[in-house]
Amino acid sequence: xxxxxxxxxxxxxxxxxxxxxxxxxxxxxxxxxxxxxxxxxxxxxxxxxxxxxxxxxxxxxxxxxxxxxxxxxxxxxxxxxxxxxxxxxxxxxxxxxxxxxxxxxxxxxxxxxxxxxxxxxxxxxxxxxxxxxxxxxxxxxxxxxxxxxxxxxxxxxxxxx
Numbered sequence: 001x002x003x004x005x006x007x008x009x010x011x012x013x014x015x016x017x018x019x020x021x022x023x024x025x026x027x028x029x030x031x032x033x034x035x036x037x038x039x040x041x042x043x044x045x046x047x048x049x050x051x052x053x054x055x056x057x058x059x060x061x062x063x064x065x066x067x068x069x070x071x072x073x074x075x076x077x078x079x080x081x082x083x084x085x086x087x088x089x090x091x092x093x094x095x096x097x098x099x100x101x102x103x104x105x106x107x108x109x110x111x112x113x114x115x116x117x118x119x120x121x122x123x124x125x126x127x128x129x130x131x132x133x134x135x136x137x138x139x140x141x142x143x144x145x146x147x148x149x150x151x152x153x154x155x156x157x158x159x160x161x
Contacts, residue, residue: 006064016053017109021109024046024109073085
């Protein structure tokens with residue numbers, strides 16, 4: 001029965017990884033659309049899913065050690081090692097399928113994370129460049145709300161974001 005419990009833990013972990021990918025895509029949407037007002041909430045949601053994933057990972061580790069003990073493997077066994085130690089029957093295939101899906105999801109999440117990090121670095125660089133210009137006015141309105149002087153310098157916009 002422990003193998004059933006481990007499989008259920010792996011399904012929960014896969015669902016949480018899907019949720020994490022969704023939250024990272026939400027965060028990416030906010031970054032690319034310039035909706036920075038909501039970015040703190042999206043980041044908090046990503047952190048909450050990450051906490052749930054840590055707890056699910058702990059539960060998986062406990063269940064895997066129980067299954068490993070039943071199958072005569074080291075209690076600190078990885079899922080890959082557990083697949084190799086599985087007795088004849090369906091469990092090797094079931095756990096191999098979980099392993100493949102978890103690997104694919106993890107790779108997808110790494111790509112999303114890296115892309116979001118790139119967008120954040122670009123935004124920070126843009127803000128730093130704007131502050132380095134020394135001007136705090138946008139060239140549209142001054143502090144009194146009146147129309148200000150337009151910028152006479154060349155401007156470059158990156159529309160590929």
